Amino acid sequence: MSLHTRPVGELREKLDSGALSAVELAQSFLARIESSTLNAFIDVRPDLTLAQAGAADARLAAGERGPLLGIPIAHKDIFVTRGWRSTAGSRMLADYVSPFDASVVTRLQAAGAVCLGKTNCDEFAMGSANENSYFGPVRNPWDPKAIPGGSSGGSAAAVAADLAPLATGTDTGGSVRQPASMCGITGIKPTYGRVSRFGMIAFASSLDQGGAMGRSASECALLLSAMSGFDERDSTSIQKPPEDFGRELDRPLAGLRIGLPREFFGDGLAADVRAPIDAALAELRAQGAVTVDVSLPRTALAIPAYYVIAPAEASSNLSRFDGVRYGHRASHYTDLADMYARTRAEGFGPEVKRRILVGAYVLSHGYYDAYYLQAQKLRRLIADDFSTVLDSVDVIAGPVSPTVAWNLGEHSDDPVRDYLADIFTLPASLAGLPGLSMPVGLGAGGRPVGMQLIGRVFDEARLLNIAHRYQQATDWHTRRPGGAS
Numbered sequence: 279m280s281l282h283t284r285p286v287g288e289l290r291e292k293l294d295s296g297a298l299s300a301v302e303l304a305q306s307f308l309a310r311i312e313s314s315t316l317n318a319f320i321d322v323r324p325d326l327t328l329a330q331a332g333a334a335d336a337r338l339a340a341g342e343r344g345p346l347l348g349i350p351i352a353h354k355d356i357f358v359t360r361g362w363r364s365t366a367g368s369r370m371l372a373d374y375v376s377p378f379d380a381s382v383v384t385r386l387q388a389a390g391a392v393c394l395g396k397t398n399c400d401e402f403a404m405g406s407a408n409e410n411s412y413f414g415p416v417r418n419p420w421d422p423k424a425i426p427g428g429s430s431g432g433s434a435a436a437v438a439a440d441l442a443p444l445a446t447g448t449d450t451g452g453s454v455r456q457p458a459s460m461c462g463i464t465g466i467k468p469t470y471g472r473v474s475r476f477g478m479i480a481f482a483s484s485l486d487q488g489g490a491m492g493r494s495a496s497e498c499a500l501l502l503s504a505m506s507g508f509d510e511r512d513s514t515s516i517q518k519p520p521e522d523f524g525r526e527l528d529r530p531l532a533g534l535r536i537g538l539p540r541e542f543f544g545d546g547l548a549a550d551v552r553a554p555i556d557a558a559l560a561e562l563r564a565q566g567a568v569t570v571d572v573s574l575p576r577t578a579l580a581i582p583a584y585y586v587i588a589p590a591e592a593s594s595n596l597s598r599f600d601g602v603r604y605g606h607r608a609s610h611y612t613d614l615a616d617m618y619a620r621t622r623a624e625g626f627g628p629e630v631k632r633r634i635l636v637g638a639y640v641l642s643h644g645y646y647d648a649y650y651l652q653a654q655k656l657r658r659l660i661a662d663d664f665s666t667v668l669d670s671v672d673v674i675a676g677p678v679s680p681t682v683a684w685n686l687g688e689h690s691d692d693p694v695r696d697y698l699a700d701i702f703t704l705p706a707s708l709a710g711l712p713g714l715s716m717p718v719g720l721g722a723g724g725r726p727v728g729m730q731l732i733g734r735v736f737d738e739a740r741l742l743n744i745a746h747r748y749q750q751a752t753d754w755h756t757r758r759p760g761g762a763s
């Protein structure tokens with residue numbers, strides 16, 4: 279088998295033994311990216327990639343060792359990078375090159391990971407299908423007619439199609455877990471505050487969280503361990519010592535208590551998604567886990583709460599794109615107000631404008647109490663529901679998405695259909711809890727199905743442990759799409 283399909287652990291051995299150089303490895307992925315038709319990347323600069331690979335080879339030659347030293351990685355184009363453009367999938371930032379790296383990028387570069395380029399995403403990470411990018415939609419490698427999920431659709435498609443062994447993503451309301459699910463890979467969004475938001479282009483700051491995407495849980499553990507940790511430049515970063523999230527990978531599952539919220543298994547869940555999840559739960563039970571019926575009664579309210587809070591924060595965060603400080607500026611205008619208006623009208627796409635309008639509305643005098651404050655109260659109640667359930671079980675399991683990936687264009691007349699599909703990912707985001715998606719089968723049309731695991735705060739290692747044990751006994755995470763690459 280060729281290089282790009284090998285697990286990170288095997289690449290690691292080849293790099294360490296000198297059988298493979300980081301430059302050769304990077305070249306092999308760059309060649310695949312070059313011939314790819316998925317539109318998974320926004321900016322690729324082989325000269326920069328190969329310079330980083332050369333530096334990794336020098337460190338290896340000097341005897342340095344490290345889990346990611348010389349391993350290629352793709353970054354969602356929400357993390358700012360020196361050298362590569364940082365667009366957030368927006369015309370507003372289409373030509374923007376950051377003068378600094380995001381903390382995640384700095385950390386991974388320090389660990390010796392080699393950046394392959396920037397992956398396509400929904401504009402400012404707003405979306406569930408990767409159809410809101412100024413740079414065009416991303417195609418799902420399992421079926422080019424299907425969406426890859428969003429907003430980290432480029433990262434998910436890149437890993438699924440072997441264009442990159444690992445990728446970063448960001449998750450505000452599901453954007454790591456949902457595209458991971460739809461592309462048949464593993465993705466983890468850690469507890470809010472684990473991963474620095476410094477240099478992560480802001481969407482909704484109280485929800486935004488960086489995450490790791492890879493083929494397997496053990497590979498995600500390597501990436502998450504390297505990318506997370508306290509950062510004094512992010513005021514919501516958690517002050518905890520660095521952790522090895524792979525430390526519990528092999529722990530047996532005997533006695534593990536898994537809660538199955540009845541609201542996650544109701545009528546809204548498609549039968550072709552439910553069947554593989556039931557089979558995965560049976561596998562976990564066979565390994566000694568116990569499943570318990572539980573209830574998260576406020577699940578359905580996560581959608582209205584999130585779609586008030588996230589736009590409110592977005593309207594505030596995106597006010598900085600004014601044609602003066604960053605990015606695009608309209609070329610013709612009459613006065614300052616006209617310059618702002620034209621710049622923002624030209625620079626933002628329809629979904630971003632919709633969210634800014636909703637956000638400004640729910641924060642306005644007269645509606646603040648009726649919408650924004652109510653949504654904040656719901657957010658608290660949703661978090662309380664999780665606390666109650668996670669007192670009696672170790673983790674919660676359920677679907678990631680109610681259906682497999684839909685077709686490109688299928689929801690284009692009705693954004694609310696995209697919003698409704700977020701029902702199973704939004705609750706953990708609102709509660710700040712860690713969530714993982716792992717591939718458990720194929721549904722209608724041979725499109726991937728993911729299962730979600732939601733843990734207590736700081737329980738990432740446990741989630742990765744459960745996924746790893748499952749992956750030791752099954753092979754869904756190693757299956758390759760037969761579609762385009």
Ligand code: GLN
Binds near residue numbers: 481
């Ligand atoms: N689909 C959700 C939204 O459109 C979540 C996106 C995300 O997590 N970035 O806001």
